[in-house]
Amino acid sequence: MRRAILHYGDCMSTFCVALSKIKLSTFPVVNKNDSIEYAYDVMKKHGLDRAVVVGPNEKITGIITKKDIMKKLALTRTIKVDIGRLHVSSFMTSDPYVLPENSDAVYASHLMHTRNIGSLPVIDDKDKLTGLVTRREISSLATNSVGIMIKELIKPVPAVLTTDDKVINARHLFLQHDVLIFPVVSDEKLVGAVTINEVADALFLLQYQVDDKFRDKRLNQLRIGEIMKEDIPTALPEDELGMVAKKILEKKTVGAIVVEDEKPIGIVSFKEIIELISNQKCP
Numbered sequence: 001m002r003r004a005i006l007h008y009g010d011c012m013s014t015f016c017v018a019l020s021k022i023k024l025s026t027f028p029v030v031n032k033n034d035s036i037e038y039a040y041d042v043m044k045k046h047g048l049d050r051a052v053v054v055g056p057n058e059k060i061t062g063i064i065t066k067k068d069i070m071k072k073l074a075l076t077r078t079i080k081v082d083i084g085r086l087h088v089s090s091f092m093t094s095d096p097y098v099l100p101e102n103s104d105a106v107y108a109s110h111l112m113h114t115r116n117i118g119s120l121p122v123i124d125d126k127d128k129l130t131g132l133v134t135r136r137e138i139s140s141l142a143t144n145s146v147g148i149m150i151k152e153l154i155k156p157v158p159a160v161l162t163t164d165d166k167v168i169n170a171r172h173l174f175l176q177h178d179v180l181i182f183p184v185v186s187d188e189k190l191v192g193a194v195t196i197n198e199v200a201d202a203l204f205l206l207q208y209q210v211d212d213k214f215r216d217k218r219l220n221q222l223r224i225g226e227i228m229k230e231d232i233p234t235a236l237p238e239d240e241l242g243m244v245a246k247k248i249l250e251k252k253t254v255g256a257i258v259v260e261d262e263k264p265i266g267i268v269s270f271k272e273i274i275e276l277i278s279n280q281k282c283p
Contacts, residue, residue, distance in 0.1 A: 014141060014145060015105050015106050015109070015138075015141050015142075015277045015280050015282075016104045016105065016106050016280070016282040017104060017105045017141060018101065018102055018103070018104055019099060019100075019101055019103055019104065019105065019120075019122050019131070019133050020101040020102065020122070022105065022133060022138065022140070022141070023101070023122045023130070023131030023132060023133045023137065024048075024131055024133065024134070024137065025130070025131050026046065027046055027048060027051070027052065027131070027132040028042040028043050028045075028046045028048055028050070028051030029042075029051060029052050029053075029054055029129075030042055030051045030052075030053055030054075030064065030088055031053065031054065031055070031088065032053050032062065032087070032088050032089040032092060033087060033089065034087065034088050035083070035084050035085070035086060035087055035088070036069060036073075036083055036086040036087065036088065036091060036204075037083045037084050037086075037208065039051055039064055039088050040069070040204055043066070047252075048134070049066040049067075049196075049197050049200075050063060050064065050066065050119055050132075050134070051063070051064050052121050052132060053088055053092050054129065058128070058129060060096065060098060060121050060129055061094060061095075062088075062092035062093055062094045062095070062096060063093050063096045063117075063119060063121070064088050064091055064092040064093070065093075065118065066197050066200035066201070067118075067174075067196050067200065068091045068092060068093060069091055069200050069203070069204065070171055070174070070196055070200040070203060071091075071171075071175065072090070073086075073200070073203040073206075074168065074203045074206060074207065074219055078207075079207065079212075079215050079216060079219065080212045080215070081207075081212075082207075082212070083204070083207045083208045096120070096121060097111060097115065097117065097120055098120060098121045099111070099120050099121075099122055099123070099133075100122070100123055100124070100125065101122055101123070101124055101131070104282055105133075105138045105141055105277065106280050106281075106282050107282075108120055108133060109138055109274045109275075109277040109278035109280075110278040112135060112138075112274050112278070113274050113275045113278040114278075116178070118134060118135050118270075119132055119133065119134040119135070120132070120133050135254075135270035135273070135274050136249070136254075136270060138273075138274060138277060139245060139248075139249075139270045139273040139274065139277075140245070140249055141277070142241050142242060142245040142273050142276075143242050143245045143246045143249065144242060145240075145241050145245070146240070146242060147240070148240065148241040148242070148276070149237070149238060149240060149241065150236065150237055150238070150239045150244055150258060150268055151237035151238065152241075152276075153241070153272045153273070153275070153276050154258050154265075154266040154267070154268055154272070155266055155267050155268065155269075155271075155272055156265070156266050157183060157264050157265065157266055157267060158173075158179060159173050159177060159182060160182070160183055160184075160185050160264060161173075161182050161183070161184045161185070161194060161224050161228075162184065162185060162186065162224065163184060163186060163191065163223065163224055163225030163228065164223055164224070164225065165223065165224045166220070166222065166223060166224070167202050167203070167219075167222040167223065167224060167226075167227060168219055168220070170182065170194055170199050171199050171203070174199065179267065179271070180195060180196060180254040180255050180267075180269040180270060180271055181193050181194070181195045181254055181255040181257070181267055181269050182194050182195075182267075183257045183267070184224055184225075185263075185264065188263055189262045190234070190257060190259055190262055190263065190264050191228075191230065192228040192229055192230045192232060193228065193229055193232040193253075193255075193257055194224055194227060194228045194229070195229075195253060195254050195255075196254075197254075198227045198228065198229065199227070201227070202222060202226070202227045203219075206218060206219060206222065229253065231251065232251065232256070233247035233248050233250075233251050233253065233255075233256040233257070234256055234257050234258070234259050235247070235256045235257070235258050235259070235268060236258070236259065236260070237258060237260070237265075237266075241268075241273070241276075244256050244268060245273065248269075248270075254269050254270050255267050255268055255269025255270060255272075256268050256269075
């Protein structure tokens with residue numbers, strides 16, 4: 001694990017909250033020798049898209065996320081392999097950054113933004129794992145923000161999906177554009193959205209449920225309309241971030257689609273909120 005070096009003073013702003021106050025105390029923990037099937041089951045039980053990987057003496061050795069799984073499932077070298085024979089060690093990101101409990105959310109956001117990571121294990125003064133903080137916990141602080149408009153942090157839509165697009169093509173777009181959510185349209189009108197989680201879940205179920213002889217065919221048939229979420233949060237450019245952040249959290253998703261005249265013009269996700277928070281100053 002890599003302990004981040006801290007450069008900050010005592011925090012006073014809305015976002016300058018100690019990680020000890022917002023961290024998850026209960027979260028998925030797996031071993032590098034566990035199967036992907038087991039890791040997925042543990043994530044599902046906790047309602048999270050990631051798990052901390054520990055080794056001997058509970059030492060933090062990595063992080064595994066649904067994005068990691070999405071990258072490698074249903075590839076030529078993995079699609080025929082039984083899901084129970086694929087192990088965490090082949091998917092995880094090793095040597096993750098960690099932060100002490102007394103570090104603040106602004107510094108954690110800065111680390112997440114500059115290193116493009118979605119979570120940080122939290123440790124005590126004896127380097128013991130005591131929690132996990134993700135983009136969601138930090139972004140939840142934005143629900144208390146006042147006067148910040150969505151137009152200040154909107155990200156233009158890099159691509160738009162349709163219900164007839166292939167899921168495998170969506171994977172490519174997620175990796176190419178490094179976003180958390182894509183709008184789905186029909187006749188140019190917004191009808192839903194897809195996140196990394198839906199794509200990862202679809203590829204996992206493909207390898208878990210479908211006989212290896214038929215996986216290639218089923219992969220080619222799998223369409224966005226089968227996996228997209230219809231009940232998604234939306235926002236207008238003039239909406240306040242606090243209200244939109246609440247909608248995102250209530251829907252248990254990762255972002256909102258920004259619309260004008262029912263057409264998607266951008267996205268605001270945890271990544272954009274994290275970038276905003278990372279630019280705040282803690283005295």
